[in-house]
Amino acid sequence: MSVVTVSALAKRYGAATIFQDISFSLKSGEFVTLLGPSGCGKSTLLRCISGLTGIDHGSISVDGGDITHTPPQNRGIGMVFQSYALFPNMTAAQNIAFGLKMQKLKATEIAERVAEVVKLVELGGREQQYPHQLSGGQRQRVALARALVVQPRILLLDEPLSALDARIRKSLREQIRDIQQRLGLTTIFVTHDQEEALTLSDRIFVMDHGKVVQEGTAETVYTEPETEFVARFMGSYNLLDPGQGKALLGVEAKGHIAIRPESIQLLNHPQDGSLPGVIRRRQLLGNIIRYQVESAGISLLVDRLNRSADDLLADGSAVQVLISRDSLREVR
């Protein structure tokens, strides 16, 4: 249960700034996600926190103690890598026990703790298998167990699910969240997948070009994007430029207007404030149907729950589009 404080952190490689002026604090037991596109500096920031990569400026402290210049092995940090980084010459159990061996614990204690963590990550029966004999999901569980068994103060997860298929990714992320909550482990998770970030995190830091552009709970970041970048990155927001906003909604705005696709209603009959529109295309996304609707020459995405086949609107259908004023959000 640790409190992590990162202050004015900066990292450069030659002339290129990877990130600068990064400051944030994590509460004890909090699950925080660094979310951003590839190359935004999130993985480097994670490596800097772990001590594997040096920083150019700033400080990092855990529980009030400065660890800025502490070697990685003494920071009390557990890390799970995107590539798993399992030792190919060791069995799953030997991989998990590696950190405990480095701490020179007794063999009986090592065996006990390995058995505990194997149970925790549900890897029973796979202990004596080598990494190449395990599936992607099992390998990632070994990596997670190896990071957890040393009882780290902070757990760092560097895109741990990105190499897995969708089904395993979903079940493993639920398991990660469950284990994190059970252990009350302060965790920093790095991902470029906004769905992962939204489902897992207590708080999300959205990063772009080496800066944190928005910070908040999953709900806040999703429903109240502050910038055009966040609105685009977090989902399929409709973004209207000031001219389009004026033409479609009669709203004066300096920046773009962001409208969530699920906040727009499609009606069969005109209503007060509704606009005529035509269905141009529809996409079935499982429980959601996403319509591309054209209204006043502007293309809008509208999400509706997929209740039944009778509700489906055909391409070319005339509809009424109702956009509530409350759902409009002006972004920078």
Add this chain to the structure above:
Amino acid sequence: MRADLYHRCVVAGLMILLGLPVAATLLYSLATQWGATILPDGLTPAWYVQLWQDARFLSAFVHSLEVCIGTLLIGTLFIVPAAFVVFYRFPGLAKLMNLLILVPFAVPPVVSSVGLLQLYADGPVTLVGTPWILVGCYFTVALPFMYRALANTLGAMNLHDLMDAAHLLGASTMRAFLMVVLPNLKKSLMASLFLSFSFLLGEFVFANMLVGTRYETLQVYLYNVRQTSGHFTSAVVLSYFAFTLALTWLAARLGKSDRGAS
């Protein structure tokens, strides 16, 4: 079906072409006498018995083993850490290393022997005529085989993540190298050692020019006894061939299990 027969004929022809000299040498090494007849007059193991009782042959064989094993020990001691450092700390040097390992093949042994003779024939470091100059030369010959095999494995093993993971779990760089990297290099290292060994055991030019009879190796011995008896030299050749064949088979087996493990 016809194409299949054609392919079988080509392969069989090739095997006969390659196998016939070996079979003939084997037969000659076992022949009592083989002159104007199609087949030898009789068969005898006498040439092998004579060879394996010859103190000069045994001494040459031991010399060859000493030089080869010494070279490969020194090679392992220098090349394994060098390859690791290049891949882990100075990846920019990989290109330079790839060029360097070509140099031993770029300069013919006869040419480099002349240079080495001039350098080491007399002071300050007199090495000509001693096994040490052969160990030095053979090191450069083994370098490309060993470095290339290690580089392939290091390049494929996600070295940085493995080292980072080991560091975070409390291992020093040396410990991480010994416990994580080295065991994963073992198979490619062993395969390259066996290949280099077979190659070095058959080396003649450096051995003859730099050391000659002062530290007679197997190939120099074979050259020097070539006039004694054809049957006897055939027995030498076959003994050497059997030994290197066994080593090559071992190297191939190790290489195969290396691929299987990954």
